[in-house]
Amino acid sequence: MWAVALLVFREVLEAALIVSVVAAATRGVSRRGWFVGGGITLGVCGALLVALSADLLAAAFSGAGQELFNAAVLLAAVLMIGWHVLWMSSHGRELSRQMRELGSAVHSGASSLGLLLAVVALAVLREGSEVVLFLYGMRAGGAEHLVAGLAIGVVAGAALGFALYAGLLRIPMRHFFGVTNAMLVLLAAGLASTAARYLIQADLLPAWGNQLWDSSWLLGNRSLLGQTAHVLVGYDAQPAGMQMVFYALTLLALWAGARLGTGRAR
Numbered sequence: 001m002w003a004v005a006l007l008v009f010r011e012v013l014e015a016a017l018i019v020s021v022v023a024a025a026t027r028g029v030s031r032r033g034w035f036v037g038g039g040i041t042l043g044v045c046g047a048l049l050v051a052l053s054a055d056l057l058a059a060a061f062s063g064a065g066q067e068l069f070n071a072a073v074l075l076a077a078v079l080m081i082g083w084h085v086l087w088m089s090s091h092g093r094e095l096s097r098q099m100r101e102l103g104s105a106v107h108s109g110a111s112s113l114g115l116l117l118a119v120v121a122l123a124v125l126r127e128g129s130e131v132v133l134f135l136y137g138m139r140a141g142g143a144e145h146l147v148a149g150l151a152i153g154v155v156a157g158a159a160l161g162f163a164l165y166a167g168l169l170r171i172p173m174r175h176f177f178g179v180t181n182a183m184l185v186l187l188a189a190g191l192a193s194t195a196a197r198y199l200i201q202a203d204l205l206p207a208w209g210n211q212l213w214d215s216s217w218l219l220g221n222r223s224l225l226g227q228t229a230h231v232l233v234g235y236d237a238q239p240a241g242m243q244m245v246f247y248a249l250t251l252l253a254l255w256a257g258a259r260l261g262t263g264r265a266r
Contacts, residue, residue, distance in 0.1 A: 043124025190234020
C-alpha cells in the first residue's frame with residue numbers, strides 16, 4: 001500500500017504544483033475556478049482514455065509512442081504557458097490596478113484563461129495516465145490495497161499543492177503578477193527540458209552529452225525536494241546537453257517577449 005501511495009503522491013504532486021501556479025497566476029480572473037476545475041476533469045478523462053489505449057500507444061512509432069506522447073503534451077503546455085506569459089506582460093498592470101480599485105473579479109483575462117485550462121488538463125493528463133497505467137500493472141501483478149494507496153497519495157500530493165497556492169496568495173499585489181509570471185517562465189523552461197529528454201529517449205534528438213553533470217548526491221531527482229524543484233524550475237540532477245539547449249532557448253524567448261510586452265504596456 002505504501003509503495004503505491006508514494007508513487008501516486010509523486011505523480012499527483014507534479015500535477016498539483018502546476019495547477020497551483022496556474023491558479024495563482026489567474027488570481028482575480030472571472031470564472032477562474034470553473035476553468036481550472038474543467039481542466040482537471042478533462043485531464044482525468046483523458047488519462048483514462050490513454051490507459052485504455054496503452055497497448056496501441058506503446059506499439060506506435062516503433063515502440064516510442066509513449067515518449068512521443070509525453071513530449072507532445074509537454075511542448076503543447078510550453079506554448080500555452082508562453083502565450084499567457086506574453087499576454088500577462090502586456091496586461092498585468094491593468095489587472096493589478098483593477099483588482100486594487102474595484103476589489104472584484106477581473107473579466108479581461110478570460111481569453112488567456114482558456115489556454116491555461118488546457119495547460120491544467122495536459123498536466124493532469126500526463127501524470128494521471130502514468131498513475132492509471134501503474135495501478136493497472138500493480139493490479140495485474142496481484143497487489144493489494146490499491147484504493148487505500150491511491151487515496152493517500154492523492155490527498156498528500158494535493159495538500160502540498162494547495163500549500164504552495166496559499167503561499168503565493170500572500171505575496172503583495174504590487175509584486176504578485178511579476179512573481180507568478182517569473183514562475184510560469186521557469187515552469188515552461190522546465191517542461192521544455194523534460195520534453196527534450198523524452199525526444200532523446202525516442203532517438204529523435206541527439207543528446208549532446210548524456211550527462212553534463214551529476215548533482216544527485218546533493219539533490220536526487222526522485223526526492224521530494226528534487227521533484228518539487230524539477231516541476232517549478234526544471235531541475236535535473238543528470239541533464240543532457242540538448243535539455244539545457246531547450247531550457248535556455250525557452251527561457252530567453254519568454255524573457256525577451258515579456259520585456260517587450262512590458263515596454264509596450266508602459
